[in-house]
Amino acid sequence: MFAKLYEPEPGRQVLVKLDTGDEGPEVRTYCEPQNLGVCSIAGSWPDTDDGWTAAEKAFEEMTEERAVSLADKICASVADVAV
DSSP: OOEEEEEEETTEEEEEEEEEOSSSEEEEEEEOOTTSOOEEEEEEOOSSHHHHHHHHHHHHHOOHHHHHHHHHHHHHHHTTTOO
């Protein structure tokens, strides 16, 4: 599994994806704040075996509650620009 999609309420989605970022593995959380396009935040690790192990563990441990909490923080941080 490389992605988890949650729908905490009708019409709202939170996507978490394990992927390769610019500098190595990352776990990226996506959401769509009101009046904006899709936004994301990522945790990243070095491109090493240990980095991949840590990223895979972080992805595996990502729960819906944690993902929605991150999405809520993204939405709150961009609320001023979403006019």
